[in-house]
Amino acid sequence: MTVLEIVLLVLGIAGVALSCLGLLTARDAYLRLHYLGPASSLGTPLIIAALVVHEGLSFSAVKLVLIGVLLIGSGAVTVAAFGRATAQRDGLIDTDSPA
Amino acid sequence: MGAAVLLVVGMLPAVVVAGRGRVLDRLAGLAMAGVVATLDMLLLSEGYQRSSYVDAGLVLAALSLTGSLVFARLVVRQ
Numbered sequence: 001m002t003v004l005e006i007v008l009l010v011l012g013i014a015g016v017a018l019s020c021l022g023l024l025t026a027r028d029a030y031l032r033l034h035y036l037g038p039a040s041s042l043g044t045p046l047i048i049a050a051l052v053v054h055e056g057l058s059f060s061a062v063k064l065v066l067i068g069v070l071l072i073g074s075g076a077v078t079v080a081a082f083g084r085a086t087a088q089r090d091g092l093i094d095t096d097s098p099a
Numbered sequence: 100m101g102a103a104v105l106l107v108v109g110m111l112p113a114v115v116v117a118g119r120g121r122v123l124d125r126l127a128g129l130a131m132a133g134v135v136a137t138l139d140m141l142l143l144s145e146g147y148q149r150s151s152y153v154d155a156g157l158v159l160a161a162l163s164l165t166g167s168l169v170f171a172r173l174v175v176r177q
Contacts, residue, residue: 016135017108023131024112032116032127039109039134047138051145063153064141067160071134074164078130078171085171086123 005050012046019043029086033079040075044068105142109135122174126167133163 001009019039026032048068055061087093113135117128137160144152 012138013105013109016105016138020109020112020131020135023116023127029121029123029127032124036127036130036134039131044134044138047141051141054145060150060153063157067137067141067153067157070157070160070164071137074160074167075134077164078167081168081171082123082126082130085126085175088175089123 001054005054008046008050008053012043012048012050015039015043015046030083033083033086036079036082037075040071040078044071044075105135105139110139123171126170126174129170130163130167133159133167137163 016039019035019037019042022035023032026035045068048064048071051064052061055064084093110132113128113132115128117125117132119125137156140152140156140159144150144156
């Protein structure tokens with residue numbers, strides 16, 4: 001492994017690990033949602049980048065990028081959906097509200 | 100080694116969060132566990148040189164998103 005791959009991998013794993021530890025220590029559901037974002041939008045791209053650099057240009061690298069895009073997109077969508085669901089459960093917004 | 104670190108430091112807190120508290124707190128833990136499991140699959144595929152693990156990661160990423168959204172929808176309707 002090259003130095004670049006190791007640096008990207010360590011930073012990515014640190015990002016995901018810190019997000020997980022933050023998830024564990026957060027006090028309520030809204031604070032917890034803040035830790036879901038960095039795991040998918042910061043840690044995931046770094047880990048995927050490390051693996052793509054290691055693989056080089058290949059079909060496997062394309063699959064890795066596809067998974068990365070899926071995870072990054074799903075992180076944002078999940079946070080928005082959970083935030084909305086939590087607000088509806090707490091009665092902050094109407095259950096029939098479209099937004 | 101990266102996969103092992105991620106499995107211990109990442110998956111354990113996610114499983115703990117998914118196993119206690121209100122239902123939406125648990126869902127946050129489940130979503131985090133999905134992300135960590137997918138990344139772990141990718142790292143394990145590199146570690147063991149098995150490309151089929153990447154396919155498992157791809158399926159897991161897609162199903163994790165779908166499952167989380169369905170759970171969030173059902174929890175509100177409860």
